[in-house]
Amino acid sequence: MSRDWIHPRSLQEALAVRAERGAVPLSGATDLLVRHRGVAGTLPSLNAPIVWIGHLQELTAVTADEDELRIGAAAVYTDIAAHPRTPAILRQTIAELAAPAIRNVATVGGNIGNASPAADAVCTLYALDAEVELASVTASRRVPIAEVITGPGQTTIGDDELITAVYLPLGQDEFWFYRKVGTRRANALSKLALAARGRLDGRRLADIGVALGAVAPTVVRSGELEHRMRGAAADDIAVMRDELIAGYLALVNPIDDQRSTRRYRLRVTENLLSELFDRRLPFSLEGSAEHRGSRSPRR
Amino acid sequence: MDNAISREVERVDARAKARGETPYLADRIFENRLYARVVRARVPRGTIVNRNTPSLPPEYHYITAADVPAGGKNCVRMIKDDWPVFAETEIRYYGEPIGLLVGPDRQGLAELLEQFEAAVEYRKREAAVNLEEGLRLKGGPIHGEDNLFADLHTSKGDPERTLAEAARIIEREFHTGHQEHVYIEPQALVGTREDGKVTIYISTQCPFYVRKAVATTLGVAAEDVVIVQTPTGGGFGGKEHYPDVLATAVAVALTKINRPIELILDRMEDLEFTSKRHPSRVRYRVGLDESDNIVALDVDMVLEAGAYESSSRVVLQRGMFSSNSVYEFPNVRVHGRAVATNNVPADAFRGFGAPQGLFAAEMLMSQVARELGVEDVELKQRYLLRQGSTTLTNGRIHEEVKLPEMLNHILNESGYRRKRSEYGAGNGRGIGISLFKHGSAFTGNGEPEIIKARVRIRKRADGRPELLVANVEIGQGVLTTFRKIVARVLDIPYTEVVYSNHNTAQVPDSGPTCASRSVAIVGYLLQQAAEKLKGRLQEPGEFEVEQVYEHPAHLHWDAETLTGDAYPAYSWGVNCVEVEVDPLTYEVTVTGVWTAYDIGRAIDEGVVRGQIVGGAIQALGYAGLEKLQNSEGRFLQHTMADYCIPTSLDFPSVRYTLFDNPYQYGPFGAKGAGEVVFDGIAPAFGAAVQQALDREVAHIPLTPEYLSELADGTDSAFHAQRPARTADAEPATTTP
Numbered sequence A: 001m002s003r004d005w006i007h008p009r010s011l012q013e014a015l016a017v018r019a020e021r022g023a024v025p026l027s028g029a030t031d032l033l034v035r036h037r038g039v040a041g042t043l044p045s046l047n048a049p050i051v052w053i054g055h056l057q058e059l060t061a062v063t064a065d066e067d068e069l070r071i072g073a074a075a076v077y078t079d080i081a082a083h084p085r086t087p088a089i090l091r092q093t094i095a096e097l098a099a100p101a102i103r104n105v106a107t108v109g110g111n112i113g114n115a116s117p118a119a120d121a122v123c124t125l126y127a128l129d130a131e132v133e134l135a136s137v138t139a140s141r142r143v144p145i146a147e148v149i150t151g152p153g154q155t156t157i158g159d160d161e162l163i164t165a166v167y168l169p170l171g172q173d174e175f176w177f178y179r180k181v182g183t184r185r186a187n188a189l190s191k192l193a194l195a196a197r198g199r200l201d202g203r204r205l206a207d208i209g210v211a212l213g214a215v216a217p218t219v220v221r222s223g224e225l226e227h228r229m230r231g232a233a234a235d236d237i238a239v240m241r242d243e244l245i246a247g248y249l250a251l252v253n254p255i256d257d258q259r260s261t262r263r264y265r266l267r268v269t270e271n272l273l274s275e276l277f278d279r280r281l282p283f284s285l286e287g288s289a290e291h292r293g294s295r296s297p298r299r
Numbered sequence B: 001m002d003n004a005i006s007r008e009v010e011r012v013d014a015r016a017k018a019r020g021e022t023p024y025l026a027d028r029i030f031e032n033r034l035y036a037r038v039v040r041a042r043v044p045r046g047t048i049v050n051r052n053t054p055s056l057p058p059e060y061h062y063i064t065a066a067d068v069p070a071g072g073k074n075c076v077r078m079i080k081d082d083w084p085v086f087a088e089t090e091i092r093y094y095g096e097p098i099g100l101l102v103g104p105d106r107q108g109l110a111e112l113l114e115q116f117e118a119a120v121e122y123r124k125r126e127a128a129v130n131l132e133e134g135l136r137l138k139g140g141p142i143h144g145e146d147n148l149f150a151d152l153h154t155s156k157g158d159p160e161r162t163l164a165e166a167a168r169i170i171e172r173e174f175h176t177g178h179q180e181h182v183y184i185e186p187q188a189l190v191g192t193r194e195d196g197k198v199t200i201y202i203s204t205q206c207p208f209y210v211r212k213a214v215a216t217t218l219g220v221a222a223e224d225v226v227i228v229q230t231p232t233g234g235g236f237g238g239k240e241h242y243p244d245v246l247a248t249a250v251a252v253a254l255t256k257i258n259r260p261i262e263l264i265l266d267r268m269e270d271l272e273f274t275s276k277r278h279p280s281r282v283r284y285r286v287g288l289d290e291s292d293n294i295v296a297l298d299v300d301m302v303l304e305a306g307a308y309e310s311s312s313r314v315v316l317q318r319g320m321f322s323s324n325s326v327y328e329f330p331n332v333r334v335h336g337r338a339v340a341t342n343n344v345p346a347d348a349f350r351g352f353g354a355p356q357g358l359f360a361a362e363m364l365m366s367q368v369a370r371e372l373g374v375e376d377v378e379l380k381q382r383y384l385l386r387q388g389s390t391t392l393t394n395g396r397i398h399e400e401v402k403l404p405e406m407l408n409h410i411l412n413e414s415g416y417r418r419k420r421s422e423y424g425a426g427n428g429r430g431i432g433i434s435l436f437k438h439g440s441a442f443t444g445n446g447e448p449e450i451i452k453a454r455v456r457i458r459k460r461a462d463g464r465p466e467l468l469v470a471n472v473e474i475g476q477g478v479l480t481t482f483r484k485i486v487a488r489v490l491d492i493p494y495t496e497v498v499y500s501n502h503n504t505a506q507v508p509d510s511g512p513t514c515a516s517r518s519v520a521i522v523g524y525l526l527q528q529a530a531e532k533l534k535g536r537l538q539e540p541g542e543f544e545v546e547q548v549y550e551h552p553a554h555l556h557w558d559a560e561t562l563t564g565d566a567y568p569a570y571s572w573g574v575n576c577v578e579v580e581v582d583p584l585t586y587e588v589t590v591t592g593v594w595t596a597y598d599i600g601r602a603i604d605e606g607v608v609r610g611q612i613v614g615g616a617i618q619a620l621g622y623a624g625l626e627k628l629q630n631s632e633g634r635f636l637q638h639t640m641a642d643y644c645i646p647t648s649l650d651f652p653s654v655r656y657t658l659f660d661n662p663y664q665y666g667p668f669g670a671k672g673a674g675e676v677v678f679d680g681i682a683p684a685f686g687a688a689v690q691q692a693l694d695r696e697v698a699h700i701p702l703t704p705e706y707l708s709e710l711a712d713g714t715d716s717a718f719h720a721q722r723p724a725r726t727a728d729a730e731p732a733t734t735t736p
């Protein structure tokens, strides 16, 4: 039982505490304290010291330059969504994540650190080619998000490291498709999710990123399948779509749990991929921006 | 009688509740109090081999069955005495209380609880954790020889012969699941001693039930136990009997510990271990003659009762009596069983068996219509009960039945017929209608023989009338409606009426707050009592008038054969639900809910609207979202994140229309409104989904997972279509 709550004044101090005492970082607390909660009148059942980081100014800013958005690890969802350069697909993801009160305190750093297969922001960050900045007292490194998360609750974040920021490349995407299938309409955890974005070059796919959440131990993204799609025209996709779908289905491995079933997750993943390949790649649209970002029509 | 009483007034409790000022038990601090935690079994079935009771630090106490006083009884008296306060050796469900830890510090208690629960050694037995396993006696019988807490029959006409001679038989089977109440305030009580008497402050619907249970456990006279109801944050039936389970445990502790003891369940504990709605399986055989007329109905209803009997026998009766919905068939036979399993006991939940029976009955009618190739509304209209009709228990429908009018209204308002044909079959859109009724008050002879309600009104020295009744506010508005009834008789402002005493030592037993009976039965007694007070408010001093329940002479009931008037009167409803099913994800969007009710007369339209909207949303959750799945005797869903009740974004607003139809024995003509508003939503939703998918729906909850299985299959029109629509459905607006 931890009665050891550390409230550092700077990132440096936080990193030092983390290195010296193995303190567990606490940002919005919406995962950590939920997981370790006890009944009313008791403390969370956590055996390590806790270091608060949610208030650190070095971590809360969202800033953009020409071609990159930097989201501080402790920036809250509300602030991320409010930034003018935040990609629309991420804004949509946030709009469907938890509820306003949670979004006012919860952070992407926490979403990554928690490493849940059902983490919604993480799924979209995969599709967006996000890179994660990790820092320790002595060093800082920047790695693709897929190299940070290795399994449910498993990350490559060092014992002395903190996530300091997430970087997103900007200004490339022309279309996106996001669909979260939650347990209900609001304040719901994902049964599965699909995040896709990309760019057309004339009538061909110049770039595409497709991420599938909550259907495998980590978010599924396939460089190989995306490579096959790159350069494809509408006709090519129509020819390849069965193979593409089969390719993705071979990569996912959903489970039966308290929220859904393997069978359902497979079926809906297949449906959403069909929807993406058959209808959501805007080959036929003549560049009307409002038609290029979309989610399924009815929710 | 005009319906001026229906005009909405400000609820007397609204402001304090909206401001968060109402003191619930968790907000109160009893001086010198100790906290309690329930020590629970960690096997779904078995026997305790060794408790290995760890030692206790000073100031902590461990209370078990051994502490039940001589002369008392280790049981929670509800209807039967089978549910022990503390399990002695036999364990019937995961989480069954085996003891109570009491101490000064909640952190310390949490640590002890873990030690105490982990220390117990069990001999595990194979558990029966669902209805079918209970019927199969998996692991051997839990109760008696056959696992049946109740095995009941009722019939009308000559079902044997008519079924045997039927030209055609249509058979169907329906299932409904568990449901958790999720009242906002979890179960809560503080037990103490005041003036030498065990005194329990408690969040409850039924203070006199708690008193009866505690007195039985302690072996003392009922008058030696005092129950005080505290502001109660919702009940829905979950605080009808379940508070007895906790109150008796704390009462036993009070015989050893002379300090106030607070027991407030944590939300997860409450979700996992308190009573639930009974799951059901209903099988039908419908006998038709050569011209496709329904001539006989054979019903086999099974409710899963869980580990102990609690109210299951009565819930089953209401379920059975609802299993023909609002239709008159000449020959009916109903067999009902309540089967024991190794799950938490099921108990009262808004509707009390009727939602299960009505879901099955209404789905049946819509499926018979499909099979006969007629529109289900046309089929249903042929058999509607009317004034003078014989019910399936051979009782009479005494009141005028306004269903035809109500149905027409709903058909027009919803555009049902046009949409029904426009949407076609299996195109992802559907609209469904249900018709139903709910008997106000206790089933059969409950009111005259068991409850025998009694109310008093005191004329206080200051000239104000004070209501002395046992019925309590649980969010349903009774603090306001009772005042309005009495104020109207006395021709004074409703705010002049005092209604604040909820102490069993000071009010007469007007019965529990349940069964849609508070306004219909107790409100009427108050109206009658107020008549006696009329013109006497100016008299000096203090005096009381009393009114005791008198059963209307035209009602008859035989409890042995289950024949006669099962209820004094019925509230009636027609619901219509419209849906779109997402062809990619099978998520259902409800695009419209239209409702019509005959509840006699609304005592306050605002209060009734609260019931209608809340009831509909709670029932949509039951029908489409709320799932409790058992895995080895435990529910997989035991957090609010995984047991999903609707949010305000999940369903559109609910339209409603009230049909005034004053009831002679109700206050200003009112009948019950608390449950009928829940009953009809699930089958309307089911029928709508059925059209959207062009598939027969056999169970709820209709989760997207279940829908995806229904939609599978090569002949599915639904799967062939892909979304083409772009506009979001317009949310409906509420129109009174």
Ligand SMILES: Cc1cc2nc3c(=O)[nH]c(=O)nc-3n(C[C@H](O)[C@H](O)[C@H](O)COP(=O)(O)OP(=O)(O)OC[C@H]3O[C@@H](n4cnc5c(N)ncnc54)[C@H](O)[C@@H]3O)c2cc1C
Pocket (backbone or CB within 6 Å): A024, A025, A026, A027, A028, A029, A030, A031, A032, A033, A034, A053, A073, A074, A096, A097, A098, A099, A102, A105, A106, A107, A108, A109, A110, A111, A112, A113, A114, A118, A119, A120, A121, A157, A161, A162, A163, A164, A187, A188, A189, A190
């Ligand atoms: C009611 C409710 C609804 C929710 N709905 C959703 C939802 O729809 N979708 C969804 O994805 N999630 C949801 N969540 C989960 C949660 O809100 C998110 O995962 C959120 O992003 C966590 O952020 P946080 O700042 O609160 O994390 P915290 O709880 O503070 O931390 C989570 C984990 O990350 C670690 N961590 C935090 N910051 C850092 C850092 N800078 N460096 C290294 N490690 C770090 C912590 O040590 C901890 O292990 C919900 C939670 C609740 C309570």
